[in-house]
Amino acid sequence: MIVTFILNGQPVSKDLDPSRRLIDVLREDFLLTGAKEGCGEGECGSCTILMDGLPVHACMVLAGQLDGHRLLTIEGLSASGELDILQQAFIENNAVHCGFCTPGMIMSAKGLLLQNPDPTEEEIRTAISGNICRCSDYRQIVMAVKDAAARLRAQGGAR
Amino acid sequence: MTDFRYVGKDDSVFNTQDKAAGAALYACDLHLPRMLQMKLILSPVAHGKVRSVDASEAEKVPGVAAILTWQDVPQTKYNRGRVRASEEIPDQETIFTDHVRFVGDRIGAVLAETKEAAEEAASLIKLDIEEYPAYLSPQQVLAGTKVPIHETDQVIVPEVVAFGDYEAEKGEELQLLSSSERTTHIAMEPHCAVASYHPASKSMEVWTATQSVFGARSAVATLFGLDMQKVRVYKSPMGGSFGCKQEMILEPLVAAASIATGRPVKLELSRAEVMMCTVLRHPIGVLTRGKFDEDLRLKGVRLDILLDAGAYQTISPDYCLSMAKKINWTYDMQSAEVHSASVCTNTPVSGSYRGWGGPELCFVMENFMNMAARRYGVDPIELRKKNVLPPWSVTKVLNFNLGSLPFAEVMGKGSALFGWEEKRKLYAEQGHRCDKDGTPDPNGRYLRGVGMAICTHTSGYFPRRPDWGTLSMKMEEDGSVSVNVNIHDHGCGSVMAFQKIAGEVLCMDPGKIAIPEGDTLYNAIDNGCYTSRSVFVLGRAVMETAKELKEQILDYAEKLLETPKEELVCEDSRVFPAADPDKSLSYSDIAYYAADKAHGALFVTHTYEPASNVGPVSADFAEVEVDTYTGHCRLTDFACVHDIGKAINPEVCRSQIGSAVQNGAGMVFCEQIRIDPKTGAIQNTSMERYHVVRAAELPNVKVEFLEDESADGPFGAKSIGEAALVPVVPAILAALNDALGSGFSAVPVTPDKVLSFLESAGKEAAR
Numbered sequence: 052m053i054v055t056f057i058l059n060g061q062p063v064s065k066d067l068d069p070s071r072r073l074i075d076v077l078r079e080d081f082l083l084t085g086a087k088e089g090c091g092e093g094e095c096g097s098c099t100i101l102m103d104g105l106p107v108h109a110c111m112v113l114a115g116q117l118d119g120h121r122l123l124t125i126e127g128l129s130a131s132g133e134l135d136i137l138q139q140a141f142i143e144n145n146a147v148h149c150g151f152c153t154p155g156m157i158m159s160a161k162g163l164l165l166q167n168p169d170p171t172e173e174e175i176r177t178a179i180s181g182n183i184c185r186c187s188d189y190r191q192i193v194m195a196v197k198d199a200a201a202r203l204r205a206q207g208g209a210r
Numbered sequence: 211m212t213d214f215r216y217v218g219k220d221d222s223v224f225n226t227q228d229k230a231a232g233a234a235l236y237a238c239d240l241h242l243p244r245m246l247q248m249k250l251i252l253s254p255v256a257h258g259k260v261r262s263v264d265a266s267e268a269e270k271v272p273g274v275a276a277i278l279t280w281q282d283v284p285q286t287k288y289n290r291g292r293v294r295a296s297e298e299i300p301d302q303e304t305i306f307t308d309h310v311r312f313v314g315d316r317i318g319a320v321l322a323e324t325k326e327a328a329e330e331a332a333s334l335i336k337l338d339i340e341e342y343p344a345y346l347s348p349q350q351v352l353a354g355t356k357v358p359i360h361e362t363d364q365v366i367v368p369e370v371v372a373f374g375d376y377e378a379e380k381g382e383e384l385q386l387l388s389s390s391e392r393t394t395h396i397a398m399e400p401h402c403a404v405a406s407y408h409p410a411s412k413s414m415e416v417w418t419a420t421q422s423v424f425g426a427r428s429a430v431a432t433l434f435g436l437d438m439q440k441v442r443v444y445k446s447p448m449g450g451s452f453g454c455k456q457e458m459i460l461e462p463l464v465a466a467a468s469i470a471t472g473r474p475v476k477l478e479l480s481r482a483e484v485m486m487c488t489v490l491r492h493p494i495g496v497l498t499r500g501k502f503d504e505d506l507r508l509k510g511v512r513l514d515i516l517l518d519a520g521a522y523q524t525i526s527p528d529y530c531l532s533m534a535k536k537i538n539w540t541y542d543m544q545s546a547e548v549h550s551a552s553v554c555t556n557t558p559v560s561g562s563y564r565g566w567g568g569p570e571l572c573f574v575m576e577n578f579m580n581m582a583a584r585r586y587g588v589d590p591i592e593l594r595k596k597n598v599l600p601p602w603s604v605t606k607v608l609n610f611n612l613g614s615l616p617f618a619e620v621m622g623k624g625s626a627l628f629g630w631e632e633k634r635k636l637y638a639e640q641g642h643r644c645d646k647d648g649t650p651d652p653n654g655r656y657l658r659g660v661g662m663a664i665c666t667h668t669s670g671y672f673p674r675r676p677d678w679g680t681l682s683m684k685m686e687e688d689g690s691v692s693v694n695v696n697i698h699d700h701g702c703g704s705v706m707a708f709q710k711i712a713g714e715v716l717c718m719d720p721g722k723i724a725i726p727e728g729d730t731l732y733n734a735i736d737n738g739c740y741t742s743r744s745v746f747v748l749g750r751a752v753m754e755t756a757k758e759l760k761e762q763i764l765d766y767a768e769k770l771l772e773t774p775k776e777e778l779v780c781e782d783s784r785v786f787p788a789a790d791p792d793k794s795l796s797y798s799d800i801a802y803y804a805a806d807k808a809h810g811a812l813f814v815t816h817t818y819e820p821a822s823n824v825g826p827v828s829a830d831f832a833e834v835e836v837d838t839y840t841g842h843c844r845l846t847d848f849a850c851v852h853d854i855g856k857a858i859n860p861e862v863c864r865s866q867i868g869s870a871v872q873n874g875a876g877m878v879f880c881e882q883i884r885i886d887p888k889t890g891a892i893q894n895t896s897m898e899r900y901h902v903v904r905a906a907e908l909p910n911v912k913v914e915f916l917e918d919e920s921a922d923g924p925f926g927a928k929s930i931g932e933a934a935l936v937p938v939v940p941a942i943l944a945a946l947n948d949a950l951g952s953g954f955s956a957v958p959v960t961p962d963k964v965l966s967f968l969e970s971a972g973k974e975a976a977r
Contacts, residue, residue: 075325084239085232087449089398090481094897097398125232138230142222145861148869149701150229151398151449157230173906180904183897185396185450186701188868189905191861 056117059083059127069115073107074098076114077124085125085154089183096182099155099162100124106162106181125154128161136206137161140199141192148186156182160196168204170196211917216710216720217925218917220861223703224725225447237402237417237446242474245404246275248467249328250477251318251335252487253310256344256556256890257359260308260317264336268320271334273327276471279318280306283466286433290457291525291561293425293738295432300363302522302554305433305466310339311359311521312556313891314486319463321471325478344890348495348518348553359521359554366519366527366552371534373606374545379509381501386581388574389495389956390939392518392883393876394485395563396902399449401488405430405464406474413440414465419448421456421698422738423728429458430465438730445728451700452873453562456740457524459488482895489561490883492529493518496574506586508597510545513537513574517552520559526552532567533574535674538605539612539666539825540575541597546606556890558883564873565932566741568667569939576663576940577955580947590662590944591621591630598664610673613824613928614920617664620829620851624662627912628831628849633660634948642949648835648846657836658846661944666825667933669923670743677743678819679751680734683712683759685812687805689783689797690722691759695748696736698728702869702931703862704744708752710858711924715756716763717780718797742929745858749924751818758814766800766808824921826928827853830937834945838968841961843946845875845903849912855921855928864913867934871911874938875903878946882958 055064058081067076077083077100086109089097098109101123128135134142137157147153156179163170163178170178175196176189184192211218228234251263265277287301306318317337322328342357351364358364403418414436420426423443431441448455460477467475479488500511515533519526530550537546563569579597583590598617605612625631640650642657671677681695693712699705705725713720737743763785764775771778773787786794804812833847848871857863880901884893894900919926939957947954952967 078239083232084235087236087238087399089400090897092481092896092898095398095481129231134227134230141230142226145220145222145865147226147229148223148703148862148865149398149448149450150225150234151236151701153229154232176906176908180906183396183398183902183904185398185452185872185902186869187865188872188908188911190868190910191865192905193910 052115054114054117056119057121059122059124059130067114069113071114072110073112073114073117074109077109083124083126087151087154089151096159097152097155099158099182101158101162104162104165106159125158128157136202137164137199140195140202144191144195144198146191146195152182152184156184156192163196164200164203169200172197212919214714214925217714217858218856218860221706221710221859223862224699224705224709234447236399236449237404237419238478240404240417240476242404242406245474245476246321246323246471247325247328248464248475248477249320249332250316250483250487251320251332253313253315253317254337255310255339255341256313256346257342257357258310258339259342260310261338261340263318267334268331271322271327271331273323274320274331275323276321277318277331278306278321278467278470280304280308282470284433288429288433288462289524290459293422293428295428300366300523302360302363303524305462312558313889314558315521316487319467321467321475344556346555346557346885346887346890348516348555351553351555359556363523364554366523368527368530368550368552371531371537371548371607372546374510376510376512376545376547379501379545381503381509383499383501384582384585386498386578386955387495388498388577390493390573390877391958392493392560393491393881394883394900395452395454397450397452397454400479400481400484401455401460402476402478403460403464404474404476405468407465407468407472409472411440412436416443416461416465417446418443418461419446419455420461421451421740423696423730424735425738426458426461427730429462433462434465434469441730443730445698448698448700452564453566454489456562457489481897485883485892485895485900486558490520490558491563492526492560494570498574498578500578502582506588506593506596508541508543510543511537512547513549515548515550517550518557518560519552519554520557521554522559523552523554524559524561526560529567533571535607536568536571538607540599540664542599557885558892565667565935568932568936572663572665572936573940576937577943580661580940580944581953581955591625594621594664608673610823612666614918615666615825615827616853616916617827619916620827620853621664623914624829624831624849624851627851627914628847630660630662630831633833644835655838657838657949658833659945659948659950660831660833661941661948662829662831663937663941663944664827664829665936666827667929667936668742668823668825669746669921669929670820670823671737671741672820672823677737677747678817679736679748680817681751681755682813682815683755685759685797685801687798687801689801690724691716691718692724693752694732695725695752696728696733697725697744697748698739700739702866703859707745707858708749711749711752712756715753716760718783722783742932745927746923746929747818747820749927750820750922751816753924754818755814755816758816759812762812762814763797763800766804767795770795770803820922822922824928826855826930826933828933828937830941832942832945834942834949836946836949836964841964843879843959843964844907845909845942847909851914851916852930852934853916853928854930855923856917856919856926857915858925858927860915863915863930866931867913868911870934870938872903872908873935875908875942877939878942878957878959879903880958880960
């Protein structure tokens with residue numbers, strides 16, 4: 052079926068098997084390999100992207116569900132070539148280690164900041180509890196999200 | 211403490227820009243022209259003989275290129291843990307097998323144009339298997355196997371590690387059986403490898419997130435009779451290992467498939483396959499006996515270790531010895547006897563896990579010490595103070611110096627950082643009952659308790675086997691530097707640590723120092739990134755090599771600046787006379803001068819051989835909350851003091867400890883691979899049913915480093931990555947036992963166990 056949606060700001064119309072998983076469509080058809088498959092069952096969060104501004108697991112969404120929706124992947128955050136504030140904050144707060152969970156983690160954090168520009172530490176920990184990082188106790192990730200939130204508020208909010 | 215320009219300052223790990231942009235390319239992101247996707251055909255039974263494989267339906271799936279079984283690949287037996295062909299260890303495993311030994315053993319594979327086609331075809335394979343009796347526990351195997359799992363080496367009893375005469379020791383003997391269940395590593399990147407065989411030149415390329423490209427090369431070259439220089443293994447970015455990518459599991463398989471098809475092959479495992487057919491942490495049972503004198507001094511211990519190796523021995527016999535040889539690293543004692551056995555069973559393969567026996571031995575010994583402290587009614591810290599080894603002790607096993615061993619200091623500082631005495635008193639006085647926020651409340655729903663554990667760990671192989679770091683370093687014309695070293699960053703920042711070490715010595719921005727990772731074509735042979743040797747051994751080698759390169763720079767500068775070396779200063783990639791900073795040359799000026807007018811390249815090679823192995827000592831303190839309604843346990847506070855020698859990149863070292871706390875909390879509360887006692891299959895091959903501790907369930911871990919800079923590691927550094935995990939599990943378990951008033955020595959302590967303990971304790975109280 053022809054599926055029409057917005058991918059990282061660009062309108063897309065593509066003939067897709069509606070039963071294919073979004074993660075495969077992104078990685079194989081659009082060569083957007085930032086979203087990673089860590090479990091394939093919506094438990095680890097490594098493939099998190101935003102659909103209409105809300106975090107979803109790309110392994111749990113099917114191509115047939117994309118019509119009319121707006122998708123933002125990790126690649127869309129730095130489409131201009133510059134890393135965005137959240138990505139910068141992850142780097143500067145040492146919240147990136149092996150990096151496999153990082154794209155999904157950043158997208159979950161992005162989703163949180165779109166809804167809640169000034170989250171508490173507890174709200175951040177709850178928001179990222181669907182994303183597993185095994186390289187830390189999440190402390191640096193929490194710091195990064197807080198830092199990004201403060202910088203974004205100073206700029207007038209997340210977009 | 212010495213003040214450094216780069217060392218000891220926080221920097222993000224290597225390649226964070228690409229990682230944060232989603233642009234870092236892992237093996238799973240690699241795509242080669244004509245590449246086939248591989249899907250394994252796994253045994254559905256725990257023990258049996260495959261009579262036939264019917265692939266007729268599978269072959270009809272469009273896009274299927276080949277279906278391979280044991281008949282199509284070499285049947286040479288090998289050991290996935292072998293890093294060099296010269297190692298004498300038991301060979302039991304084959305690429306594919308018709309004698310299947312666990313649910314998940316490899317019978318063959320489908321190769322297809324797409325992942326979907328390979329999966330569909332694999333699901334259509336019909337297997338005819340004669341089932342054998344399955345032996346799912348070491349006890350069953352030791353009772354006798356009617357159909358052996360292996361003809362030889364089914365049970366291996368390693369040498370007894372002993373000193374003194376334990377039996378002759380006087381004093382009351384205490385006993386404790388400690389055990390832990392299988393766990394899976396949950397490195398976020400599932401295993402993936404790509405191989406490309408070039409039939410015309412008989413050469414092979416392999417991309418894999420391994421801890422040793424040389425180990426992978428040795429396995430591939432030896433199994434397929436290829437010249438080593440024609441097998442090139444590249445270390446791809448690693449999405450975490452924690453030991454699961456230490457052994458050569460996928461590399462022989464993709465290489466076999468690429469040779470068989472003449473096309474590049476990718477094998478990307480699903481999470482379920484990672485759990486079923488890569489490697490799990492050993493289930494262990496250890497009976498500890500120990501004797502104390504009237505002053506509560508530990509006279510001696512005897513350990514009987516039973517290790518379930520799973521279906522193949524692989525590294526398990528060594529794992530027993532790795533536990534045994536650490537017996538005299540923490541406690542001073544007159545005698546010790548460590549007996550062990552590594553037993554094959556019809557269960558998934560056990561193998562390498564972060565710490566390689568260190569956490570296991572610590573778990574056993576610290577459980578024992580915590581039990582003894584409870585029994586004798588003494589503060590666990592006081593009991594340890596009486597028994598720890600003094601600084602600079604020589605261990606009675608292998609007789610080498612263990613280093614500064616600041617046990618008293620880590621316990622003292624840790625106790626203060628955590629608030630040990632206050633918390634211990636507070637919870638004990640109120641019968642451990644608390645409300646949700648931890649305030650003591652005699653009618654509270656929750657129980658809180660505290661616990662602690664100490665340890666030391668290894669920093670490299672010395673003196674167990676020869677160790678070294680051979681590398682080269684060169685300066686480019688623009689003054690930037692490239693290093694050729696066999697490093698495998700697990701994602702924890704060893705590359706950045708090396709950049710900082712070299713930058714410090716060369717007085718230049720670490721960002722201008724390139725350190726590509728493991729590549730067999732260029733690197734000198736190396737032991738691999740195991741046993742906490744990366745920073746301690748290879749990092750020191752980087753430091754020494756950088757010093758030599760700096761000497762070359764100074765040799766030219768001395769001439770060009772007409773100033774003796776001793777009066778020259780290097781700063782920010784420039785060199786100048788101390789007395790006349792304006793008269794300076796850049797490193798680039800010197801590199802051009804060397805190439806244009808002198809002896810050519812600025813290039814050095816160096817070999818560093820470690821002559822010590824000092825243990826990083828640490829003390830961990832935990833506070834656990836138990837919900838008496840649900841049995842759910844939560845870590846509410848954690849503090850660690852770690853004798854790191856010198857933290858090269860402190861914030862990244864703190865992450866390592868945080869990661870270890872997360873990992874260890876999982877082992878105490880929830881992480882467990884459950885085997886169906888009827889079929890031998892894993893019951894929870896999904897992350898929905900394999901629980902890890904999540905962000906919302908963790909406290910902010912408090913960390914303090916002791917930095918006496920006394921060790922032989924670079925700038926005095928000792929190890930951290932594995933060491934961080936070593937005392938976590940017994941510390942958290944002790945806190946749980948303190949909260950409950952229980953004596954659990956088997957992990958995990960899942961909510962059902964907590965509830966049944968509370969129920970029986972309630973009955974006891976009512977009696």
